Amino acid sequence: MPHRHEADRVVHGFPHRAVVEASLTALHRRLSPDGAHAWPASVTAADVALGDGEDLHLGTQRVARALVRHLRLPEARIVVTFRRMEHAGTVELAPGPEYFVEVHERFRTRRRDVGAVLAHEITHVLLHRLDLHFPRTAENEILTDVAAAYLGAGWLLLDAYREDGVERQKLGYLTPEEFGYVLAKRAELFGEDPSPWFTSQVAYDAWVRGRAEAARERTAPPLAGAGRIERGRYAWERRRGRAGEDAPYAFDGGAPATRVSFSCPVCRQRLRIPAGRTLRVRCGTCATVLECAA
Secondary structure, rough: OOOOOOOOOOOOOOOOOHHHHHHHHHHHHHHHHHHOOOOOOOOOOHHHHHOOOOOOOHHHHHHHHHHHHHOOOOOEEEEEEEEEEOOEEEOOOOOOOEEOOOOOOOOOOOHHHHHHHHHHHHHHHHHHHHHOHHHHHHHHHHHHHHHHHHOOOHHHHHHHHHEOOOOEOOEOOOHHHHHHHHHHHHHHHHHOOOOOHOHHHHHHHHHHHHHHHHHHHHOOOOOOOOOHHHHHHHHHHHHOOOOOOOOOEEOOOOOOOOOEEEEOOOOOOOOEEOOOOOOOOEOOOOEEEEEEEO
């Protein structure tokens, strides 16, 4: 599948929010609650770093093998080639067991980013073997970025983002902030802090903005951790039975509302619970137990 290089235009913010959330939900559904916890540690920088004195082809194959192992794919012969093409990388989704990956030849001299290209392409292989996909190609590319980041390989894609006056580069289909958001969701799940791994200041800044967005979701009503102002607005809207346009929840059942729906802060599965009660809710998709003051 193609992995586009978007050096000339970097979009910021969260324009793909709906697809990102759907990707998190689909990933949790496909893997099951236990399966989603099978990647407790991210791939390490040492495993995917190409040394200046290392043979390019042998080193690239070593990095590819490390990513195959990290993503728990079957060990098999890996063929990685470099050539000029439109995209940063492509992968052949053949029955296997071999893996055939092509990388744009410009990465011959950008060794630090070879791992990022391979992370996206090899995640395509994982999703293909899981039979996890969306109907449209653009959505599948976002799903691939989300899966790579959430399963511990995609921090490389965010670290490949640079915009410093000397060099401008972004890999992948998510915005930098969306990568930061998904990495924050992973950090919440495993208690992992990816911030020391970023060699790019703009990548670190995007991680911080994404982390703030993820934190906001953890403290949104009807979750019990919501702040006083948010709780007051929620209570007023529940009494009138109608949520505001920008509210992260929706009501039904009259005025006051008798039920409220909202997204699980972990997997973004939509949940529907009784309103006007304090209760614990277990998400049926990711098995997270949520304290709610609904």
